[in-house]
Amino acid sequence: MRAQLARLARTTSLDINVHDTGLLGASRAFLSPGQSVYVSHLPQQTWQSTVAACQQVRAAGFNPVPHLPVRLLPDARTLEAALADFTGTAGVSELLLISGDYPTAVGPFTEVAQVMCTGLLQAIAKGRFELDDNDGFKV
Numbered sequence: 001m002r003a004q005l006a007r008l009a010r011t012t013s014l015d016i017n018v019h020d021t022g023l024l025g026a027s028r029a030f031l032s033p034g035q036s037v038y039v040s041h042l043p044q045q046t047w048q049s050t051v052a053a054c055q056q057v058r059a060a061g062f063n064p065v066p067h068l069p070v071r072l073l074p075d076a077r078t079l080e081a082a083l084a085d086f087t088g089t090a091g092v093s094e095l096l097l098i099s100g101d102y103p104t105a106v107g108p109f110t111e112v113a114q115v116m117c118t119g120l121l122q123a124i125a126k127g128r129f130e131l132d133d134n135d136g137f138k139v
Helices: 002-010 018-027 047-059 076-089 112-116 120-126
Strands: 014-016 036-039 063-069 096-098
Touching: 014 018, 018 047, 036 047, 047 063, 047 076, 063 076, 076 120, 096 112, 112 120
Parallel strands: 014 036, 036 063, 063 096
Antiparallel strands: none
């Protein structure tokens, strides 16, 4: 039974929250090295706690993929900072962009397409971006 569970875990998509990071060491027995582990971002959670969880996922030998619920972004500067921290501090190379199942947005982004249209993701991929004085992106 344990071998069957291990085989299943090695091919399963896995999602954790920041409170699950203490179990990452034990998960090495079931998960493949470098396997993607999705890290959720809940409404009462700080972006820094999600970044820290991603760092722990990376340190455990897995590939962190944070959720980025766009409706929880209060402004473009928070988006910029979160992306910079995910890519720089936590070494994230993949994101799961979601709108989030919240009835209203806390800022200007209500759907993933709006974040995609900012040009910020493309600029980060190229290693260059900055905000202008009106929270518009210069790429």
